[in-house]
Amino acid sequence: xxxxxxxxxxxxxxxxxxxxxxxxxxxxxxxxxxxxxxxxxxxxxxxxxxxxxxxxxxxxxxxxxxxxxxxxxxxxxxxxxxxxxxxxxxxxxxxxxxxxxxxxxxxxxxxxxxxxxxxxxxxxxxxxxxxxxxxxxxxxxxxxxxxxxxxxxxxxxxxxxxxxxxxxxxxxxxxxxxxxxxxxxxxxxxxxxxxxxxxxxxxxxxxxxxxxxxxxxxxxxxxxxxxxxxxxxxxxxxxxxxxxxxxxxxxxxxxxxxxxxxxxxxxxxxxxxxxxxxxxxxxxxxxxxxxxxxxxxxxxxxxxxxxxxxxxxxxxxxxxxxxxxxxxxxxxxxxxxxxxxxxxxxxxxxxxxxxxxxxxxxxxxxxxxxxxxxxxxxxxxxxxxxxxxxxxxxxxxxxxxxxxxxxxxxxxxxxxxxxxxxxxxxxxxxxxxxxxxxxxxxxxxxxxxxxxxxxxxxxxxxxxxxxxxxxxxxxxxxxxxxxxxxxxxxxxxxxxxxxxxxxxxxxxxxxxxxxxxxxxxxxxxxxxxxxxxxxxxxxxxxxxxxxxxxxxxxxxxxxxxxxxxxxxxxxxxxxxxxxx
Amino acid sequence: xxxxxxxxxxxxxxxxxxxxxxxxxxxxxxxxxxxxxxxxxxxxxxxxxxxxxxxxxxxxxxxxxxxxxxxxxxxxxxxxxxxxxxxxxxxxxxxxxxxxxxxxxxxxxxxxxxxxxxxxxxxxxxxxxxxxxxxxxxxxxxxxxxxxxxxxxxxxxxxxxxxxxxxxxxxxxxxxxxxxxxxxxxxxxxxxxxxxxxxxxxxxxxxxxxxxxxxxxxxxxxxxxxxxxxxxxxxxxxxxxxxxxxxxxxxxxxxxxxxxxxxxxxxxxxxxxxxxxxxxxxxxxxxxxxxxxxxxxxxxxxxxxxxxxxxxxxxxxxxxxxxxxxxxxxxxxxxxxxxxxxxxxxxxxxxxxxxxxxxxxxxxxxxxxxxxxxx
Numbered sequence: 001x002x003x004x005x006x007x008x009x010x011x012x013x014x015x016x017x018x019x020x021x022x023x024x025x026x027x028x029x030x031x032x033x034x035x036x037x038x039x040x041x042x043x044x045x046x047x048x049x050x051x052x053x054x055x056x057x058x059x060x061x062x063x064x065x066x067x068x069x070x071x072x073x074x075x076x077x078x079x080x081x082x083x084x085x086x087x088x089x090x091x092x093x094x095x096x097x098x099x100x101x102x103x104x105x106x107x108x109x110x111x112x113x114x115x116x117x118x119x120x121x122x123x124x125x126x127x128x129x130x131x132x133x134x135x136x137x138x139x140x141x142x143x144x145x146x147x148x149x150x151x152x153x154x155x156x157x158x159x160x161x162x163x164x165x166x167x168x169x170x171x172x173x174x175x176x177x178x179x180x181x182x183x184x185x186x187x188x189x190x191x192x193x194x195x196x197x198x199x200x201x202x203x204x205x206x207x208x209x210x211x212x213x214x215x216x217x218x219x220x221x222x223x224x225x226x227x228x229x230x231x232x233x234x235x236x237x238x239x240x241x242x243x244x245x246x247x248x249x250x251x252x253x254x255x256x257x258x259x260x261x262x263x264x265x266x267x268x269x270x271x272x273x274x275x276x277x278x279x280x281x282x283x284x285x286x287x288x289x290x291x292x293x294x295x296x297x298x299x300x301x302x303x304x305x306x307x308x309x310x311x312x313x314x315x316x317x318x319x320x321x322x323x324x325x326x327x328x329x330x331x332x333x334x335x336x337x338x339x340x341x342x343x344x345x346x347x348x349x350x351x352x353x354x355x356x357x358x359x360x361x362x363x364x365x366x367x368x369x370x371x372x373x374x375x376x377x378x379x380x381x382x383x384x385x386x387x388x389x390x391x392x393x394x395x396x397x398x399x400x401x402x403x404x405x406x407x408x409x410x411x412x413x414x415x416x417x418x419x420x421x422x423x424x425x426x427x428x429x430x431x432x433x434x435x436x437x438x439x440x441x442x443x444x445x446x447x448x449x450x451x452x453x454x455x456x457x458x459x460x461x462x463x464x465x466x467x468x469x470x471x472x473x474x475x476x477x478x479x480x481x482x483x484x485x486x487x488x489x490x491x492x493x494x495x496x497x498x499x500x501x502x503x504x505x506x507x508x509x510x511x512x513x514x515x516x517x518x519x520x521x522x523x524x525x526x527x528x529x530x531x532x533x534x535x536x537x538x539x540x541x542x543x544x545x546x547x548x549x550x551x552x553x554x555x556x557x558x559x560x561x562x563x564x565x566x567x568x569x570x571x572x573x574x575x576x577x578x579x580x
Numbered sequence: 581x582x583x584x585x586x587x588x589x590x591x592x593x594x595x596x597x598x599x600x601x602x603x604x605x606x607x608x609x610x611x612x613x614x615x616x617x618x619x620x621x622x623x624x625x626x627x628x629x630x631x632x633x634x635x636x637x638x639x640x641x642x643x644x645x646x647x648x649x650x651x652x653x654x655x656x657x658x659x660x661x662x663x664x665x666x667x668x669x670x671x672x673x674x675x676x677x678x679x680x681x682x683x684x685x686x687x688x689x690x691x692x693x694x695x696x697x698x699x700x701x702x703x704x705x706x707x708x709x710x711x712x713x714x715x716x717x718x719x720x721x722x723x724x725x726x727x728x729x730x731x732x733x734x735x736x737x738x739x740x741x742x743x744x745x746x747x748x749x750x751x752x753x754x755x756x757x758x759x760x761x762x763x764x765x766x767x768x769x770x771x772x773x774x775x776x777x778x779x780x781x782x783x784x785x786x787x788x789x790x791x792x793x794x795x796x797x798x799x800x801x802x803x804x805x806x807x808x809x810x811x812x813x814x815x816x817x818x819x820x821x822x823x824x825x826x827x828x829x830x831x832x833x834x835x836x837x838x839x840x841x842x843x844x845x846x847x848x849x850x851x852x853x854x855x856x857x858x859x860x861x862x863x864x865x866x867x868x869x870x871x872x873x874x875x876x877x878x879x880x881x882x883x884x885x886x887x888x889x890x891x892x893x894x895x896x897x898x899x900x901x902x903x904x905x906x907x908x909x910x911x912x913x914x915x916x917x918x919x920x921x922x923x924x925x926x927x928x929x930x931x932x933x934x935x936x937x938x939x940x941x942x943x944x945x946x947x948x949x950x951x952x953x954x955x
Contacts, residue, residue: 064953099796
């Protein structure tokens with residue numbers, strides 16, 4: 001590893017900012033408000049916050065790709081803009097999407113960046129050797145970067161960034177599009193680098209990653225909410241986080257009741273429990289929730305997300321108006337999605353291998369799995385976008401092999417990326433989707449008005465969707481999927497990259513829909529979302545490796561070391577057990 | 581050992597070339613598209629009238645009238661349909677089975693014999709298609725003149741004195757449209773390769789996030805410009821050679837200039853086209869917008885306003901003035917001059933100056949708006 005970095009005095013300040021701010025031309029508010037932070041060698045500084053928080057802006061300022069509006073940056077005592085040429089070798093910057101050429105091979109990508117960094121001769125040979133070993137990419141040197149998995153791309157991106165022995169490593173959202181197993185792998189690799197005295201700045205939208213950082217800068221909408229060690233942050237919420245357990249009825253119902261308590265700041269469904277955050281000056285009173293005599297609050301260890309919400313002043317209670325408008329479906333417990341031996345082959349490759357699932361009316365069912373595991377393939381077969389190779393699938397009583405289009409009329413689909421037309425207004429988008437679902441005449445107008453009302457989109461009905469904030473876009477996507485009153489709602493990674501507050505709001509709506517008897521099928525590799533499911537199935541390499549309620553799946557992964565695993569622990573343990 | 585600076589440029593050019601070779605669409609645009617376009621222009625599009633379908637209504641059956649009609653029937657330029665009824669022939673014209681018809685009146689022979697008189701024939705053409713109509717009229721008039729001369733010689737009579745117009749086409753004596761269409765079509769091909777291809781490539785780097793990585797690795801403005809320019813310049817000149825090879829070797833279009841001048845003109849034009857493409861790409865940073873802009877700023881003007889299809893001289897004055905800022909116009913002029921006339925420096929010098937100015941302008945602008953930073 002000696003080729004990677006020369007040891008520097010650990011804990012020395014590598015980079016610092018002084019009153020740094022950035023306002024983009026034409027923007028009405030700063031992308032980054034005045035900021036004073038220090039990045040130390042031998043540690044990971046986490047830039048944590050939801051999309052649009054200002055993480056990438058700060059990264060680019062460090063990399064000398066943006067000029068500050070005010071204030072200054074010092075990296076190794078130099079200015080990243082003025083002394084760009086001298087600093088270049090000392091900064092390794094990995095942009096989002098890793099900055100790789102997908103049509104070049106692993107080797108060619110490395111060659112390109114080595115040449116650009118002026119690395120030659122023995123130094124170059126040694127660096128390649130150690131980096132390829134370090135990233136375990138030796139076997140793939142002749143493979144095009146575009147044909148690597150997300151995790152391998154991430155490693156190659158890191159290898160290219162590490163060429164030229166940087167002292168400051170800037171990683172911009174290295175975890176996006178990468179499953180939890182690859183993310184842990186990356187953390188392990190970065191851990192090794194730290195022992196060389198290198199300073200790492202790691203930006204992420206995953207709040208759970210922040211807990212692994214040595215120091216954290218918590219950003220929200222360009223403002224610093226917190227800067228310091230993660231444990232200091234969690235100290236604020238210690239003793240105020242509880243799990244509501246052993247209640248009567250559904251977790252969704254319990255959440256609704258608990259959130260009526262003015263002492264609650266936040267609440268999320270977690271398997272068959274509800275995680276609650278208590279206000280500083282009030283006490284939660286479980287006896288008033290009407291959830292049975294067994295209901296009790298169990299203290300829980302605070303997580304970063306709790307602290308984040310706490311700093312934001314809690315999440316206001318949004319009562320989904322959906323429930324009042326959507327026609328209630330019979331509580332007949334009927335099986336609405338059923339597959340037996342559902343299989344999809346692409347040539348020799350079995351993308352989905354004998355998938356058996358059964359979803360009952362009014363359930364939230366999750367398809368979990370790493371990237372490329374086959375969950376999207378399964379999902380696409382179920383919504384009639386892909387024809388199965390063999391096996392049976394019935395959705396809303398319709399045999400998918402016979403009448404796919406008929407089934408499609410009965411389900412609503414919300415794609416991972418907002419599949420809205422950015423230059424059309426909110427109203428026009430809804431009108432388009434109404435037409436696409438075959439609605440005509442008065443029904444269209446009524447449905448649109450209803451959706452604008454429920455999702456509080458009246459004020460923006462004539463705004464082009466691309467100008468809307470993320471939360472609005474998400475509501476609109478959901479509105480478009482629900483316009484024709486579907487029996488089943490398909491959600492494909494619905495809240496990836498979405499801030500915790502917007503995510504809670506989104507799930508409030510989903511819960512409202514579910515209470516009216518609509519069935520929800522959700523794919524995700526975000527463990528937060530998995531917790532909202534009534535039941536889920538874990539897919540790895542095309543096969544189901546575990547199924548059950550979230551609690552059951554977590555229990556299966558419990559070991560002596562980790563008696564109470566989180567969903568992510570369970571996911572990693574079960575997938576690792578499958579691939580081992 | 582190469583100096584570090586040169587080494588970086590070579591590395592970047594090599595990277596770009598590998599990407600070109602691996603991307604089938606690039607090669608499709610650079611090699612297949614030109615060949616297909618050349619074949620279309622060579623065989624599919626033809627401005628020559630060829631054999632005109634002509635009707636002749638003979639109201640006079642005399643030998644003199646028949647001789648007159650034979651002049652047309654035997655000419656390679658006409659495909660004659662005979663008839664005796666003017667109305668029936670008019671129906672044929674309406675059905676577009678003939679492009680025009682001549683009516684030889686019943687008094688043709690009589691008036692021919694009568695001294696001092698000339699027989700009149702009537703020519704009817706389809707005014708709805710003015711180009712064809714004037715073609716037909718021109719051809720018919722020409723054949724008529726030939727007939728009168730032959731008639732005079734045969735009868736030993738002296739024709740009434742008058743001006744005889746003898747037409748001669750310079751530079752393209754047989755007036756084969758292919759001879760000016762093919763050199764002109766090279767303009768379209770070069771514009772597409774130059775502007776359309778390069779307009780995408782800088783935008784692509786922005787979209788895929790690789791530009792950010794390159795900038796962070798310290799790639800300079802000059803390096804950026806050069807590594808996007810050099811490989812596509814080579815590719816463009818390769819396509820150009822292919823086009824010229826096809827034009828001269830396969831389609832037998834005569835080439836009268838010198839190849840040195842040809843390549844000088846072509847490379848100057850290519851630089852201006854690449855410059856425009858890079859300018860668009862750098863300004864938009866988005867492949868879709870870049871392609872749209874390139875289509876409007878490069879391809880359409882090259883097609884419509886270069887003089888390749890529509891003659892500039894017959895455009896309204898403001899449009900005519902506007903064509904002066906379109907590089908393709910100078911290239912079309914230069915190409916047609918080189919192919920059909922030769923190294924005529926009075927023409928080529930002006931074209932070359934126009935092209936050089938355009939190239940310098942676009943490349944200079946690109947250099948100026950290229951940013952080392954992301955704002």
